[in-house]
Amino acid sequence: xxxxxxxxxxxxxxxxxxxxxxxxxxxxxxxxxxxxxxxxxxxxxxxxxxxxxxxxxxxxxxxxxxxxxxxxxxxxxxxxxxxxxxxxxxxxxxxxxxxxxxxxxxxxxxxxxxxxxxxxxxxxxxxxxxxxxxxxx
Amino acid sequence: xxxxxxxxxxxxxxxxxxxxxxxxxxxxxxxxxxxxxxxxxxxxxxxxxxxxxxxxxxxxxxxxxxxxxxxxxxxxxxxxxxxxxxxxxxxxxxxxxxxxxxxxxxxxxxxxxxxxxxxxxxxxxxxxxxxxxxxxxxxxxxxxxxxxxxxxxxxxxxxxxxxxxxxxxxxxxxxxxxxxxxxxxxxxxxxxxxxxxxxxxxxxxxxxxxxxxxxxxxxxxxxxxxxxxxxxxxxxxxxxxxxxxxxxxxxxxxx
Numbered sequence: 001x002x003x004x005x006x007x008x009x010x011x012x013x014x015x016x017x018x019x020x021x022x023x024x025x026x027x028x029x030x031x032x033x034x035x036x037x038x039x040x041x042x043x044x045x046x047x048x049x050x051x052x053x054x055x056x057x058x059x060x061x062x063x064x065x066x067x068x069x070x071x072x073x074x075x076x077x078x079x080x081x082x083x084x085x086x087x088x089x090x091x092x093x094x095x096x097x098x099x100x101x102x103x104x105x106x107x108x109x110x111x112x113x114x115x116x117x118x119x120x121x122x123x124x125x126x127x128x129x130x131x132x133x134x135x136x137x
Numbered sequence: 138x139x140x141x142x143x144x145x146x147x148x149x150x151x152x153x154x155x156x157x158x159x160x161x162x163x164x165x166x167x168x169x170x171x172x173x174x175x176x177x178x179x180x181x182x183x184x185x186x187x188x189x190x191x192x193x194x195x196x197x198x199x200x201x202x203x204x205x206x207x208x209x210x211x212x213x214x215x216x217x218x219x220x221x222x223x224x225x226x227x228x229x230x231x232x233x234x235x236x237x238x239x240x241x242x243x244x245x246x247x248x249x250x251x252x253x254x255x256x257x258x259x260x261x262x263x264x265x266x267x268x269x270x271x272x273x274x275x276x277x278x279x280x281x282x283x284x285x286x287x288x289x290x291x292x293x294x295x296x297x298x299x300x301x302x303x304x305x306x307x308x309x310x311x312x313x314x315x316x317x318x319x320x321x322x323x324x325x326x327x328x329x330x331x332x333x334x335x336x337x338x339x340x341x342x343x344x345x346x347x348x349x350x351x352x353x354x355x356x357x358x359x360x361x362x363x364x365x366x367x368x369x370x371x372x373x374x375x376x377x378x379x380x381x382x383x384x385x386x387x388x389x390x391x392x
Contacts, residue, residue, distance in 0.1 A: 011163040015154065023150035027143045059172055060165030066278055067183065067190040074180040075167040080192035081176050087197060088208040091283050091370060095215030098377035102219040105384050 014055050022048035035107065035114040039100045046093045050086045057082035187342075188352035189276040189359060197281070198362045199355070202340040205362070206329075209322045209369040216318050216376035220311050223380050257299050264292045268367075275363045276356060282363035286321075286370025293375050297382065311383070314376040321369020328361045 025048060028041030057079035063071060065080035104114055111119045162169030179196055189195040197205050265288075272285035297305070309317070329340040337344025342358030343351045 012158045014164055015161055019154055023147050027147055030139055030143050056171045058165045059167045065192040074177045077180050079172050079176045080179055080196050083193045084196040087283055092211055095212050098219050099215055101381055102222045106222060
């Protein structure tokens, strides 16, 4: 039984960890009230996806994918394809984080807060004031 | 409500994949599906087809050059959209909440051992040299355009955040920085058109109209593309940084 668990963890355990990271990110996006924290959780999710792809590119006796004279077999180099794809994914995640931060700044300027509860309360107040013809009741 | 949805989601996320674990390959298995079909071709032919010992660079800027070109364009568009979102005139700068004001001395930490202004002016040239090294070693050893661009952007970020200056050394407001970021995809696209002039397809590096050896042409193409990527990424990082920094201010700002 113990060896079964050990082999399972050695073979597939890293998938569980990346999945845990992904679900933590999703849970954070759903639960958090603060939009800044939501953005951070979105980044955690992206990191989990990147980990997953890098796990698929591993080979157990492999070295880095830079060609050397002494190593000629293809099975001795780890898979360069996930590394290339994830390199661009990291950079795009930087772009999405920048756009998210600028949206957060606009929200902060309009509502004075980035907490979701306060924002909803403020929005309700603004519509009520508008309905009353510019007067607070 | 949200808590229950989250708990259900987490439970499914933890337990459902036990069914799917049979589909996923064993870690480090050289004969698994992602490690066999096209990956072997990339590894075996990267040197004689692209003259690039670094296979990751060969994959992203030679085999998948279109992908990287539009990826750089996506970065440029991200910088542009940050500018568009923050295009209105701010009523007033957002200051730190007044509860932080009583820690006024927190903005002026007294360094008893190391002066940060002197230290940063020693570190910054070293980072820049490293960035150039990473850029031009993109195809022969570890390195590449994205990393070099990130390092150059990092240098600008360090200079803006750490050193207090009346006037910045490089005055790059967001519009100028976005123009610099636009140069990057332009260089990338121009490289493709040069190979069309030589009679090849778009981004077919070995059809460049230069009288040198085929393998050298690939090196020139990869380096030109990497320079474009570097400029694009560095410009985008500086754009986002400056667009955000002109809206906010900290306790220890000079004005």
